Amino acid sequence: MEYSLFYKRLKDIEENEGGLGKFSKSYKTFGVNQFVDGGVYCKEWAPGAEAVFLTGDFNGWNPFSHPYKKMEYGKWELFIPPGQDGYPAVPHGSKLKVVIRAQNGELLYRISPWARYVVRDDDKVNYDWVHWNPPQSYTRRHPSPKRLKSLRIYESHVGIASPEGKIASYKNFTYNVLPRIKDLGYNCVQLMAIMEHAYYASFGYQVTSFFAASSRYGTPDDLKEMIDVAHSMGITVLLDVVHSHASKNSEDGLNKFDGTDSCFFHSGPKGTHQLWDSRLFDYANWEVLRFLLSNLRMWIEDYGFDGFRFDGVTSMLYHNHGIGTGFSGDYNEYFGLHVDEDALCYLMLANYMINLLHPECITIAEDVSGMPALCRPVLEGGGGFNYRLAMAIPDKWIQIIKELKDEDWNMGNIVYTLTNRRYEEKYIAYAESHDQALVGDKTLAFRLMDAEMYTNMSVLSPLTPVIDRGMQLHKMIRLITHALGGDSYLNFMGNEFGHPEWLDFPRKGNNESYHYARRQFNLTDDHLLRYRFLNAFDRDMNKLEERFGWLASPPAFVSEKHESNKVIAFERAGLIFIFNFHPYQSYVDYRVGVETPGKYKILLDSDASEYGGHQRLDHSTEYFSEEYPHNYRHNSLMVYIPSRVAIVLQNMDILN
Numbered sequence: 001m002e003y004s005l006f007y008k009r010l011k012d013i014e015e016n017e018g019g020l021g022k023f024s025k026s027y028k029t030f031g032v033n034q035f036v037d038g039g040v041y042c043k044e045w046a047p048g049a050e051a052v053f054l055t056g057d058f059n060g061w062n063p064f065s066h067p068y069k070k071m072e073y074g075k076w077e078l079f080i081p082p083g084q085d086g087y088p089a090v091p092h093g094s095k096l097k098v099v100i101r102a103q104n105g106e107l108l109y110r111i112s113p114w115a116r117y118v119v120r121d122d123d124k125v126n127y128d129w130v131h132w133n134p135p136q137s138y139t140r141r142h143p144s145p146k147r148l149k150s151l152r153i154y155e156s157h158v159g160i161a162s163p164e165g166k167i168a169s170y171k172n173f174t175y176n177v178l179p180r181i182k183d184l185g186y187n188c189v190q191l192m193a194i195m196e197h198a199y200y201a202s203f204g205y206q207v208t209s210f211f212a213a214s215s216r217y218g219t220p221d222d223l224k225e226m227i228d229v230a231h232s233m234g235i236t237v238l239l240d241v242v243h244s245h246a247s248k249n250s251e252d253g254l255n256k257f258d259g260t261d262s263c264f265f266h267s268g269p270k271g272t273h274q275l276w277d278s279r280l281f282d283y284a285n286w287e288v289l290r291f292l293l294s295n296l297r298m299w300i301e302d303y304g305f306d307g308f309r310f311d312g313v314t315s316m317l318y319h320n321h322g323i324g325t326g327f328s329g330d331y332n333e334y335f336g337l338h339v340d341e342d343a344l345c346y347l348m349l350a351n352y353m354i355n356l357l358h359p360e361c362i363t364i365a366e367d368v369s370g371m372p373a374l375c376r377p378v379l380e381g382g383g384g385f386n387y388r389l390a391m392a393i394p395d396k397w398i399q400i401i402k403e404l405k406d407e408d409w410n411m412g413n414i415v416y417t418l419t420n421r422r423y424e425e426k427y428i429a430y431a432e433s434h435d436q437a438l439v440g441d442k443t444l445a446f447r448l449m450d451a452e453m454y455t456n457m458s459v460l461s462p463l464t465p466v467i468d469r470g471m472q473l474h475k476m477i478r479l480i481t482h483a484l485g486g487d488s489y490l491n492f493m494g495n496e497f498g499h500p501e502w503l504d505f506p507r508k509g510n511n512e513s514y515h516y517a518r519r520q521f522n523l524t525d526d527h528l529l530r531y532r533f534l535n536a537f538d539r540d541m542n543k544l545e546e547r548f549g550w551l552a553s554p555p556a557f558v559s560e561k562h563e564s565n566k567v568i569a570f571e572r573a574g575l576i577f578i579f580n581f582h583p584y585q586s587y588v589d590y591r592v593g594v595e596t597p598g599k600y601k602i603l604l605d606s607d608a609s610e611y612g613g614h615q616r617l618d619h620s621t622e623y624f625s626e627e628y629p630h631n632y633r634h635n636s637l638m639v640y641i642p643s644r645v646a647i648v649l650q651n652m653d654i655l656n
Contacts, residue, residue, distance in 0.1 A: 003381045005341055006348045009289070020293070020353045027211065027294040027302075031114025032090060034133045038082030040089045044112060045287045047074025048260035049100045054078055055109075056096035056131075058089065063099045063107065074258075074287070092133045102259025111209060111252050113264070113291065118196055118208075118252065119215045127198055127208065127252040138221035142231040144306050145187075147360045150551030151236070151387070151488035152542050154186040155433055157193050158217045158226075159200070160503065161493065163522045165514035167200070170222035174229050177493075180521060181235065184496060184535075185542025188236040190309050192434065194223070195242060198249055201505035203434070205311065206278060207242045208253035210295050213303070220303075227304045236306045238362065239299050243292050243350075244312030245278040255279050264288055273315065275323060283316075283342040292346065293353055300358050307354070307362030310385075314369045316343040327369040334371050344383065351384025362386050364428060375425035390427040390486050392417055397431055397477055401447050406469075406583040411561040411568050418485040419555065429485025431477050434492045437503040445474055445498030445534075453500045457530045469583070471530065472613070472644040474498055475537045475606040476579055479646050482541060483577050484556050484570060489545075494519040496538035497531045533612030540611075544604055544648065548573045559593040559631040567641065569631075571595060575603070576649040578641055586616070586642040593633030597625045598653035600637060607645040616642040623649065 010020070017023040030043045032054070046052055052068040058080075059065050068076035080089040090096065096115075100108040111118060117132035161177045162168035181189060193204025196212040204214075213223045227237045246264070250256040257263050264287075265271040265279040273280055282288050299305045315321040319340050327333055347365075354361050355378075365374050365385040376382025396417040400409055421427045432444050446453065448470030456467045478496075482489045500523075504516035524535040545551055550573035560569040566582035569592045578592055594600070600623040607613035623637045630636035641647065 003348075003378075005345045006352075006378065009345055009349060010352070020349075021357060023290060024293040024297045024353055024357070026290050027114065027298040030291075030294070031112045031116070031211070032096065032131060034088060034090065034131075035082075038086045038088045040080040042068065042078040042080070044068065044076045044098060044114075045074055045291075046076060046098075046100055046258035046263070047287075048103060048258035048263060049074075049076070050103055050105075051101040052076040052078075053099040053101075054080075054096065055099050056090070057094035058091065058096075088133070090131050090133075092131060092135065094131050096129045096131055100257070100259055104259070106259065108256075108259055109251075110257055113209075113254055113257060114211050115209050116211055117215060117220060118212045120198070126249075127196070132220060134221065138224040138228070140224065140228050140231075140304055142228050144231055144304060144360065145234050145236050147362065148187055148236055150545075150549065151188045151362070151428065151490075152186045152545065152551070153188045153190050153238070153428065153488065153490040154181045154184070155190045155192065155490055155492040156181075157203070157434070157493065158191065158214075159193065160517050160519055163518055163520045165518055167216050167514075168518075170218040170226045173217075174222075174226040177521075178226070178230055178233060178235065182233045184539045185546055186491070187234065187546070188238060189230060190238045190240060190490070192240040194239055198247065198252055201507045202247075203438075203505070204240065205242055205276075206247040206249075208247045208249050210246075210254070210291070211298055224303055231304065236362070237304070238307045238309055238364070239305045240311055241296065241299070241308040242311045243281070243295070243346075244310075244315045245273050245276055245280055248272075248277060248279055264291065273321060275321075276315075281343075283340070283346040289346060289349065293350060296350055296354060297357065300354070300361060306360070307364070307386075309364040309366060309389075310347070310350075311366050313347070313365045313367040313374075316340065316347065317367065317369065317371055322369055325369075329370060331372065334369070348378045348384055352378045355384065364389065366391070370422070372422060373425070375422075387426045387428050387488060389433075389490070390421065390429045392420070393429055393481060393485050394432050394436060397444060397481075398436070398447070401444070406581070407566075409566060409581055411563055411566060411581070414480070415484070415558055415561045415568060418481065419558065421486065426488065427486035428488040428490050429481050430490035430492075431481040432492065432495055433490060434503070437492055437495065437499070442502065443495055443499065444477060445470060445495070446500065446502070448473055449498070453498075457500075459528055459530060467530070469644070471498070471534060472606065473581075474534060475611060476581065476644065476646045478538065479541055479604075479606065479648075480568065480577070480579055482545065483550055483572060483648075484558075486551070488551055491538070494521070497524050497535035499523075530612050533610065537606065537611040540604060548575055550575065557595070557633075559633050565590075569593070571633075574651060574654060576600065576651075577646070578639060578649070579646045580641045580643055582643050584643050586640070588640050589638040590641050591628075591630055591636050591638055593629070593631035593636045594625055594651075595633050595635065596651055596654065597627070597635045598651040599624055600649040601652050602647055603650045604648040605645070606647070607642055613645070614642070616640075616645070617647065622652075 196209035374383035378384040553573040556572035
């Protein structure tokens with residue numbers, strides 16, 4: 001049904017709009033757009049308005065001097081000729097408002113839904129629309145990287161990307177954070193909270209201006225430069241795009257833009273998300289499709305983004321938005337009248353358009369339900385995404401650490417969670433993301449080490465059992481998730497080195513403090529602190545994947561998941577991964593099955609001194625395989641595997 005609806009919408013767009021290419025380029029004509037000669041063309045969609053005007057600095061804030069002309073289908077147009085000597089009719093940097101005369105006669109002062117730049121003065125509550133048309137805009141110098149075979153994603157928030165208690169800038173991210181990301185071996189940055197949002201503490205998920213890059217970090221040109229510099233480093237840049245809902249703000253948001261309850265959204269209860277207290281788009285509406293598809297294309301073509309992580313996909317897919325629903329994998333949960341066909345059709349159109357116009361771009365679905373075929377091509381009847389987030393994995397690690405003693409960890413259950421994914425649909429594995437870092441939750445490091453992180457992370461203090469356990473498990477959890485959990489990998493900024501405490505944005509509940517709205521990268525630069533050990537392990541883990549490409553390799557062959565020994569062993573990308581999760585038992589001459597005979601040596605050892613380990617393994621040791629079948633492998637070898645240690649072995653007879 002969804003595929004036939006998709007085909008119908010696509011055909012309608014072809015016949016009525018000249019195709020997806022023209023339809024999605026509406027960001028060039030809607031809003032306020034300046035011509036080369038200084039004239040300005042303005043266009044809005046306000047089906048519930050009785051009249052529409054443009055006002056601002058350019059006309060002394062006369063609300064009626066520049067009326068729009070009413071067109072078909074609720075559209076309004078206005079042309080303002082250039083001033084004398086070709087002077088721009090609406091100067092760069094001037095403030096504007098769209099004035100809507102509602103059906104009840106009330107005058108509403110609104111920000112255009114297509115506004116490219118909005119700012120908030122310190123003494124004001126609401127944002128102002130500022131016309132952005134600088135005489136010299138930033139020009140890209142570097143091409144986008146070629147599409148990556150696998151992603152090592154650094155999930156980032158520009159505003160918190162500084163040890164200082166303030167809102168950090170695009171410039172800071174460009175010159176201080178991007179080099180760190182490159183050094184850590186990540187090849188992709190996923191940027192959160194870029195689309196303008198009036199409430200900083202919403203983490204960017206209550207969007208007010210969809211076409212505006214957040215001004216709290218700097219100008220649009222600053223963001224363009226940041227993306228360009230990332231490209232010069234070979235780093236792909238993804239935008240965390242929020243098309244699942246919108247802020248309820250009306251003064252500086254989309255809500256009630258034309259004075260009605262609907263416009264871009266469903267009217268009545270259907271148009272409000274009961275948990276998020278936000279507005280829900282009407283994906284069956286022609287102009288909503290134009291708005292959202294154009295929004296995606298603008299971020300790619302104007303800013304240089306290389307793709308998107310679509311937030312809240314589960315909420316879009318189902319009429320109940322997934323609220324109170326436990327998805328077991330039964331196909332009846334995914335196909336039926338409870339599926340929002342219009343929303344699913346929009347996602348298919350979005351992915352089809354991106355693949356058609358920018359085939360090098362990447363799309364990721366944040367879907368907790370496990371909707372089948374979401375990451376298969378649209379022409380196969382799939383959703384068209386390239387990847388989906390493996391959202392069960394972080395939940396599993398939290399459950400294990402919270403509920404089980406180390407002796408009770410179930411190796412089979414860990415392997416099952418890490419490998420349980422739909423065939424030929426690509427998954428992004430992660431041990432934790434921003435969700436676990438937020439106030440009210442805990443990162444893995446904080447769960448493992450808790451209060452001792454405040455007192456015992458110095459190398460000058462004794463290595464306590466709590467810190468020792470926490471650091472060793474932190475490394476092991478991340479490596480096994482990286483190597484076994486999917487086709488790409490994600491980490492939230494700071495979590496790679498076990499960032500202490502939680503993430504909390506300034507709000508009334510914390511006296512508007514920025515103390516927790518920052519990332520203390522300086523902790524890894526202090527050689528007297530143990531954070532540098534975790535940072536070094538994360539870097540070398542990524543660099544090893546870059547060299548051997550296990551994320552782009554076929555799924556691993558798991559040869560062992562031994563419950564009493566707490567050992568997991570598997571092969572992927574020609575490497576042998578061995579994990580001993582036992583809290584105190586080390587094993588001498590432990591037999592591990594291998595398929596390919598040869599001489600093996602250690603490539604990565606979580607117990608190495610540079611990673612804060614106990615140096616129990618001799619890296620000069622050579623491990624020779626025997627023609628001794630073991631665990632369904634034709635050969636095997638004997639290793640020493642200490643407790644709470646992970647090692648990666650390479651066959652030296654087949655050098656990479």
